[in-house]
Amino acid sequence: MLLYSIGEVAQLCDINPVTLRAWQRRYGLLKPKRSEGGHRLFDNEDVARIRAIRIWIERGVPVNMVKALLDGKAQPDHTANWALLQQQLLTLLHTPSPSKLRRRLFELGREYPAERLIENVLRPLRSQLSGDHELLQMLRGLLDGVIIEYATFCMIRARKKTGPTALLLGWHNVDHIELWLEAIILAKNGMHIDILPGTLTHPQPQLFKADHYFIHSRDKPNTLQQKMLAEWWSLGLNIRVIGSSVRLIEQTEPSIARG
Known part of the structure; x- marks a missing residue:
């Protein structure tokens, strides 16, 4: 042996x-x-x-x-076959078949929890398509367009039911598609989302009336951004920082949204 x-x-x-x-x-x-x-x-x-x-x-x-x-x-739990689902979408991107890609993503949105679908399928797939090669950029652009379309669908559908209002925006260092991915999650949780998809260095969320405010940040907030947060909290804004930066900061402000 x-x-x-x-x-x-x-x-x-x-x-x-x-x-x-x-x-x-x-x-x-x-x-x-x-x-x-x-x-x-x-x-x-x-x-x-x-x-x-x-x-x-x-x-x-x-x-x-x-x-x-x-x-x-x-x-076996078919909902756990993330690699297989990534490959399915990648195949549709390479065909390319925008209508089939769109239909498949909408199907996955019905079948899987938004958080798991995004974390285990869409984000890894976008990462696979990162790079300077023109073909990769085109494929990622096609995927991003479908993601925005699906996010818009989720946002419109959420507004048909009663739910809290929320403003979603990002600081200047955010990948704008990450905002749309977060919009999917929030809309699936029943929130009425208004999104500012541009990149903002000095946002002024206090100009908008909402029950919740979500700021997406890729990096740990710098000194200026921490001062902004302190000012917004002092105004009573229910602000939560989301994104990869939440692993880098400790939020102890009692007014932060936990949901």
């Missing part, structure tokens, strides 16, 4: 040894043999299992659910 060390199987399966240890210790996904010296040894069945684990995880299945799938104790 052919046996591999953890280093060999990590290289063979293109996985960090630390990850393999976590799969074994934390989740019970692997049961390697041990050498006389206590080192892990993997056979070909282990290699096949590791590759199967990778497939499920790359499709979006949480690690703690993979064991049940591998052991036949659970059925």
Whole structure:
């Protein structure tokens, strides 16, 4: 029987040894043999299992659910196949078929929670299409156009029901499509969204009357922006900073919207 060390199987399966240890210790996904010296040894069945684990995880299945799938104790969740959904949209972009792309995105919007669809499909797909090559720019532009169209649809639909009003804007460093993606999430949560899709260095949200104010920021607010936030909070504006910057700042102001 052919046996591999953890280093060999990590290289063979293109996985960090630390990850393999976590799969074994934390989740019970692997049961390697041990050498006389206590080192892990993997056979070909282990290699096949590791590759199967990778497939499920790359499709979006949480690690703690993979064991049940591998052991036949659970059925696969089609909503977790994020990589497959990305590929579907990418194929439609390369066709190109704007009408089919539009129809498929609208279907996905009905089938999946907005947050998961955006985080696991649309944002990774836009990242794949980033670059200076003209073809990539065209494909990303086509995708962005459909995203804006879908966001507008969600915003109009949300206004047909009772809900709180919200103003969505971004500071000067924001990717404007990120505003439309956030608009989808907020509209799906029942908010009546007004969006300022341009790039603003010195926004004045106090000029607009709304129940909630959302400012999208890619980076941690600088000193000037922190002063702006303090001023808006002092005016009683229910402002929340959203985007990747929220992981970099700690918001303790009690008037910030939590929803």
